Amino acid sequence: MQPFRPLSRLGVLAMTAFVAGCGGGGGGGGDGSTTATSASSPAAGETDITVSTVSTQATRAKLPVLSLAFTAPADQEVLNVGTAAAVTVRLKIDGAAAIDGTVVRFGGPSAQWLPVLPTTSAGLATTAFTATAPGRQEITATVQAGGQTVSAVRTVYARPTPAPLEILVPAYFSASDTTHWATMTAGAAAHPTLAVTAIMNPNNGIFTTADPDYLRALAQFAAVGGRTVGYVYTGYGTGSRSLDAVKANIDQYLALYGRTLIGGFFLDEMASDPERLAFYQEIYRYIKARDPSPKVIGNPGTVPDAVYAGVADTLVTFEDRGTAYTRYDPRQGNAWLYLQANSRQAALVYGENCAAMQRAVAAAATARFNAGPVYMTNLKFNPKTGVGDPWKALPAYWTQLLETVSAVNRGVAPTAC
Numbered sequence: 001m002q003p004f005r006p007l008s009r010l011g012v013l014a015m016t017a018f019v020a021g022c023g024g025g026g027g028g029g030g031d032g033s034t035t036a037t038s039a040s041s042p043a044a045g046e047t048d049i050t051v052s053t054v055s056t057q058a059t060r061a062k063l064p065v066l067s068l069a070f071t072a073p074a075d076q077e078v079l080n081v082g083t084a085a086a087v088t089v090r091l092k093i094d095g096a097a098a099i100d101g102t103v104v105r106f107g108g109p110s111a112q113w114l115p116v117l118p119t120t121s122a123g124l125a126t127t128a129f130t131a132t133a134p135g136r137q138e139i140t141a142t143v144q145a146g147g148q149t150v151s152a153v154r155t156v157y158a159r160p161t162p163a164p165l166e167i168l169v170p171a172y173f174s175a176s177d178t179t180h181w182a183t184m185t186a187g188a189a190a191h192p193t194l195a196v197t198a199i200m201n202p203n204n205g206i207f208t209t210a211d212p213d214y215l216r217a218l219a220q221f222a223a224v225g226g227r228t229v230g231y232v233y234t235g236y237g238t239g240s241r242s243l244d245a246v247k248a249n250i251d252q253y254l255a256l257y258g259r260t261l262i263g264g265f266f267l268d269e270m271a272s273d274p275e276r277l278a279f280y281q282e283i284y285r286y287i288k289a290r291d292p293s294p295k296v297i298g299n300p301g302t303v304p305d306a307v308y309a310g311v312a313d314t315l316v317t318f319e320d321r322g323t324a325y326t327r328y329d330p331r332q333g334n335a336w337l338y339l340q341a342n343s344r345q346a347a348l349v350y351g352e353n354c355a356a357m358q359r360a361v362a363a364a365a366t367a368r369f370n371a372g373p374v375y376m377t378n379l380k381f382n383p384k385t386g387v388g389d390p391w392k393a394l395p396a397y398w399t400q401l402l403e404t405v406s407a408v409n410r411g412v413a414p415t416a417c
Contacts (some may be wrong), residue, residue: 064148073156176213184398188225194402205233325366358414
């Protein structure tokens with residue numbers, strides 16, 4: 001028999017591990033705790049060894065917390081196609097600004113980026129975004145850091161490069177009272193770079209002979225660069241006015257006043273629902289078949305279904321009081337308007353004092369409103385009761401209206417009212 005020898009320390013540790021793995025070892029559990037126990041009292045001559053039993057779960061390396069957020073542009077901001085706009089994101093790692101030099105990748109359809117892969121500085125990364133097509137766009141930012149990927153998305157809209165604002169005057173006042181037409185003509189002459197269009201409306205568009213007063217007024221207005229369009233009511237396409245009657249009205253304008261004086265047609269009482277579209281398709285085709293150059297302005301007085309973009313060169317998408325115009329926002333359900341040039345969208349605003357007029361003109365010129373031809377007047381109308389007539393005369397601030405639109409087009413502040 002071999003004499004007994006104390007176990008080596010390595011052997012004791014191996015045995016202890018085996019016992020612990022089998023659930024022994026003085027009740028050490030699987031909770032990651034550390035438990036110390038002592039062996040039985042050694043016999044004489046044995047080495048006194050204390051065995052510690054340790055049970056530890058595998059730990060995982062803690063990943064950093066990444067956060068990425070846009071700071072510019074504002075959510076749903078409207079930009080101009082072809083004009084660079086700053087896009088900035090803020091990157092944080094574990095709540096602190098990311099280290100300088102972290103690469104951010106930006107992306108989005110129909111866009112150009114410069115630089116393509118900007119890097120962070122004090123936690124911010126900025127690039128220049130240039131939309132190459134109009135409409136709704138989602139721009140993205142992506143960062144890979146600490147073995148992770150984090151992304152952020154921002155929705156913006158891009159509109160076609162805007163044209164200068166114009167003035168569209170509902171000149172429903174008679175030409176026999178020379179005051180209004182003479183004042184309008186003088187205003188247009190004083191602002192030769194500002195496009196002014198007048199809507200003539202002899203007897204609600206119903207006439208059988210040319211009015212000499214209109215012939216004289218239209219010729220004088222045209223001589224200073226003004227354009228005149230003829231008023232034609234359409235009865236909202238319900239059949240209350242037939243297609244034949246509308247076509248005959250168009251023919252009368254051209255036959256009695258001539259193409260040199262009539263530069264287009266103002267189709268009032270236009271429907272806005274797609275069910276009436278065929279009626280207006282027929283009118284539009286009829287006008288353009290006779291002569292493709294006259295401008296067709298449709299007036300639903302509100303934003304119509306998008307299909308109406310194909311039956312008019314310009315749509316009056318707003319006709320209401322100035323208080324309502326401040327809330328006008330195509331982004332809320334009518335973003336298709338940002339696919340259209342601003343010259344194709346007109347606004348007729350009534351019940352505004354001079355200071356409010358200037359604010360409305362400034363708003364019309366913004367990307368959000370995306371308006372082209374505009375008109376503001378202090379004259380009032382109540383759409384619920386039908387009381388009032390905002391188009392019976394020029395506004396009291398006609399001269400200031402011209403000056404304000406001209407100033408906004410030049411990018412300078414207009415003279416205060």
